[in-house]
Amino acid sequence: MATEKALFTKDTDFRNVGFPDFPINPYLYHNGSKWVIDGNGGESFEYSNEPFIVDGVRGNATEMIGNYGIFKHVGMPASNKYMLSFWVKPKQEDLETSWTMLATNRGGLSAGGYAYSNQGFHVAIYNQDSVGGVGTLNVRLYGSASVNMYSSQGVYGRGDFNFEPNVWYHISVIYDPDADFIVKAYVDGDDVLFTSSDPDPTAGWSNSLTLGDMLDTSNSSQYKFQGYFDDLIVSYGSDVWSASGVQQYYDIVANGRYLDYETIGGELRLGKTLSGDYTATKQIWQPDVIDLGENGLTDYGKIQIVSEIAEGTSINVEYRLSDSSSSFSESWKPITSGGIINETNKRYLQVRAILESNYVGNTPILEEIQILDFEEAKRINLAGKPLQLYFDMEEGLISAGTLNWAYDVIIEEKINEEDILEFKLPHNDKKLKEIGEDPVEMRVIIGNRNYVVKELKKVRGERGAIHVLFTCEALWTELGDWYVQGLDETAVNALTAVKAIVDNVVREEGDPEFDWTIGRIETDGRKRSISAEWKNVLELMQEVQDTWGGELKFDTDTKTINLVKRLGKDTGIRFYHKKNVKEIERHIDTYDLKTRIYPVGKGELDITTxxxxxxxxxxxxxVEKLGLRKKVIPYRFKDDRYTIPENLKEDAEAILNDRAKPKISYVADIQDLSVLSGHEHEAFELGDSLAIVDKELMEDDLPQRVVRRNWDVHKPENSTVELSEPQKTLQDIESRAVDDDSQDLEESDPLSQTDAQQMTVFNQLLNSRADEGISADWVQVGTDFDIANAGFSGDWSFVVTPKFDKTASLTQEVQGVAHRSAYTVSAAVATEGDITRGGSEDAFVGIKVNVYYEDSPEEPETHYLAIPDVTSAEESSGGET
Known part of the structure; x- marks a missing residue:
């Protein structure tokens, strides 16, 4: 059974204002998206209208478009130091008005109903300065006195800075009377404005802070900002940066040396440089120390991560343990492939994730880290355990005594499928009279196993003696009596899916509480989807097992639902065919044997390329080792979800590796297992692995598992086990999709996100996402193409400015990528406004594909991928062609 000690999966778990080597403690903070820190501890911040969230300099940013944000009446405490810092990207419109306001404590109504006094910060763009001209930076600071600085010649500072449109700038204003200059304004880490005059704002102020405007006395806009705003920080006292701190912060953000928690909430990725590349510097995410409890881990722990690893990227998770929450003498240790922690006597755990990319276009993505504490299930020997019988009543279980004369106690169990108990009682057993003629639905308990009586049958034996045969089902089958209505979980891990099932069980009037709980969920954390309108819990749990993999284990003693990677353990014991086992049957099944696969994807796509x-x-x-006469046993599978031949080939190879060998299983009558293994029989459980040595068939040992057991509980020497070779699952081969013989997933689209981002025409179309601009890979007709920092699968895209009755095109030739039967072209297109074709007969807006074949190089096949337009709509509704 597992207990969750920590789970990091939400944006609130990942986000952080500062950086590992540069902590930031703000009084006010706005991350450019929708997260704010209010120094008063309230929720004073709001926008005048719902903001537009776009890509920013650090994660997301706000596109103001005349909107404004305001921290209402938060003010600033009395202090000897103050700092205002933010990122801003003005548009051309911001350089065409007299004033454009960036951030100010001036203007608007106070809480008492009168205009603010001039106190605090004021930062603006002035476009009519007689010396500086357009884009002059204006910085003012008001206290008992004031300073008013412009980035123009002769007015405090260097006077050599002007804003340009569509460029990100970092602006920082610092008041520090102990510095060489009392007020300094920095742009991109350089001190552009400075003065020795002291405005003395040390008494603090109560004004609001408005971003992107300065309000008049009726709280109406005056100087709207149209551009972009990101990462506002307001600090005071010891939290104010030094000059070197301003430069360090700028360098960190400008070079992307941070972890981005904003772009998609609940995901952590590498930061981007100002040029749009992912940083090449490895970044470390380290959450708070985890308190495991006074006794540390129970039997062992596990660190489970969910991540997406793109080409050229990696995430390495490490941990260390300590008896103290403040000091760790142990060095960092990498997690093993299973994430298992065997050190159990330390109370405090620290984890960290190291994200790295060797390719500026890709980033790894960390979605979740879960810390689990496991208590190993203890194996109980049932050989000497009696059968206990109970009435299952509203007030609970009521003992009906012990079935002392029960015999032939057999448990028939199979992985993921069944657990049935049968036993016999003499027909004259007085216990039968006590419980009545129909004791169905009574509870039978042996050791830690709970069963429900389902059927009684009177049987006359060979010598005429009559006995009663009891057939019982494991208690977990009652999950089939509980239903869930309206389940719809999209892109979640198995634990979330199981929680959704358990939390949404329907209780009819008069039903008892649903008392099954969640135990160990050990799948690999992959995200899938599950939905159902009306299904019982048992069906849904089996669907979870089919979808996420693993094996179901229901603990009927604790009434917990478990989904483990596999039941049982590797015993290390070897069985020898015709040698160590008195009687063993070997089954070789070649029904599904295949040696050649023809994989086919969408549109008859094959793997020839x-x-x-x-x-x-x-x-x-x-087949060669078996000496079979027929070597080629063909098989064709088709899945229209495949659009990339590399993926099609990779998964076909994985399928064939499983299909190209026979299925081999053994049924063994075990009479004296201790002779074979050196262990008593109860060392073996359902799911345990062992090795079969069969020299007649193979030189190699064959790994086998106990997949079914007919277990004589009181006479284990009479038990029979079925051993079978472990079968590969979808998770084993890491397949995106397989044929009908494999697991049918709700969300098994073989075209993964990473594939989509890299997708080209058979991976040969160059620069298809405009990452390298309009490079020499493309032939351009007309001059109306540009690139935009917004894309569907990447960061960039091509943009065309339409001109009616004019031709503009980008063309590229791709050699040797298709054959006559199938070729695939795919594109994502975004449009604005109505699309109208030109007037000529061949007028066309969209993608034109000419396919040339070697036997007719002058006569291409032409295909059009048209973008829907106004003309098309008219034609389809009966208009003139």
């Missing part, structure tokens, strides 16, 4: 022109793959290893 990535497989040396051959449309199939082969595996003859086993």
């Amino acid at each position: 990535v497989n040396d022109g051959v449309p199939y793959i082969e595996n003859f290893e086993w």
Whole structure:
């Protein structure tokens, strides 16, 4: 059973104002999206209208478009130092008015109904300065006195800075009477404005702070800002930066040396440089110390992560343990492939994730870290345990005594499928008279296993003796009596899916409480989807198992639902065919044996372009070892979700590796297991693994699992086990989608996000996402194409400015990528306004594809991927063509 000690999965778990080597403690903070810190501890911040959230300099930013944000009446405490810092990107419109306000404590009505006094910060763009001209930076600071500085010649500072449109700038204003200059204004880390005059704002102020405007006395706009705003920080006292701190902060953000928690909430990725590249410097995320409790971990722990690892990227998770929450003498240790922690005597755990990319276009994504504390399930020997019988009543279980004369106590169990108890009682057993003729639905308990009586049958034996045969089902089958209505979980992990099922069980009038709880959920954390209008809990749990993988284990003693990666353990014991086992049957099943696969994707896509022109793959290893006469056993599978031949080939190889060998299983009558293994029988459980040595068939040992057991509880020497070779699952081969014989996932789109981002025409179309601008890869007709820092699968895209009756195009030739039967072209297109074709007969807006074949190089096949337009709508409704 697992207990969750910590879970980091939401944006609030990942976000942080500062950086590992540069902590920031703001009085006011706005991350440019929708997260604020209010120094008064309230929720004073609001926008005049719902903001536009766009890509920013650090994660997301706000596009103001005349909107304004305001911290209402937060003011600033009395202090000897103050700082205002923010990022801003003005538009051309911001340089065409007399004044554009960036951030100010001036203007508007106070809480008492009168205009603010001139106190605090004031930062603006002035476009009519007689010396500085357009884009002059204006900084004022008001206290008992005031300073008023312009970035123009002769007025405090260097006088050599002017804003340009569509460029990000970092602005920082610092008041520090102990510095070389009392007031300084920095742009991108450089001190552009400075003065020795002291405005003395040390008494603090109560004014609001308005972003993107300065309000008049009726709280109406005066000097609207149209551009972009990001990462506002207001600090005072010891939290104010030094000059070197201003430069350090600018360098960190400008070079992307941070972790981005904003772009998609609940995901952590590498930061981007101002040029749009992901940082090449590894970044470390380290949350608060985790208190595991006084006794530390119970039996062992596990660190489970959910992540997306793009090409050229990595996430390495490390941990360390300590007896103290403030000091760690242990060095950092990497987690193992299973994330298991075996050190159990330390109370405090610290984890960290190291994100790194060797490719500026990709980032790894950390979605979740979960810390689990496991208590190992203790194996209980049932050989000497009696059968206890109970009435299952409203007030609880009421003992009906012990079934002392029960015999032939057999448990038939199979992984993921069944758990049935059968036993016999003599027909004259007085216990039968006590419980009545129909004791169905009574509870039978043996050791830690709970069963429900489902059927009684009187049987006359060979010698005429009559006995009563009891057939019981494991208590977990009652999950089939509880229903869930309206389940719809999209892109979640298995634990979230199971929680949704348990939390949404329907209780009819008079029903008892649903008392099953969640135990261990050990799948790999992959995100899938599950939905149902009306299904019972047992069906849904089996669907979770099918979708996320693993094996179900229901603990009927604690009434917990578990989904483990696999039942049982690796015993290390070897069985020898015809040697160590008195009687063993070997089954070789070649019904589904295949040695050649023809994989087919969407539109008859095959793998010839990535497989040396051959449309199939082969595996003859086993048929040759078996000496079979027929070597080629063909198989064709088709899945329209495949659009990339590399993915199609990769998954076909994984499927063939499983299909190209026979299924081998053994049924063994175990009479003296201790002779074979050196262990008593109860060392073996359902799901345990062992090795079969069968020299007649193979030199190699065959890994086998106990997949079914007919278990004579009181005479284990009479038990029978079925051993089978472990079968590969969807999770084992890391497949995106397989044929009908594999698991049918709710959300098994083989085109993963990473694939989509890298997708080209058979991966050969160059610069298809405009990442390198309009490079030499493209032939341009007309001059109306540009690039935009907004894309569907990447950060950039091509943009065309339409001109009626004019031609503008981008063209690229791709060689040797298709054949006559199938080729695929895909594109994402965003449009604005109505699209209208020109007047000529061949007028067209969209993508035109000419396909040339070697046998007719002058006569291409032409295909059009048209963008819907006004003309098309008229034609479809009966208008003139």
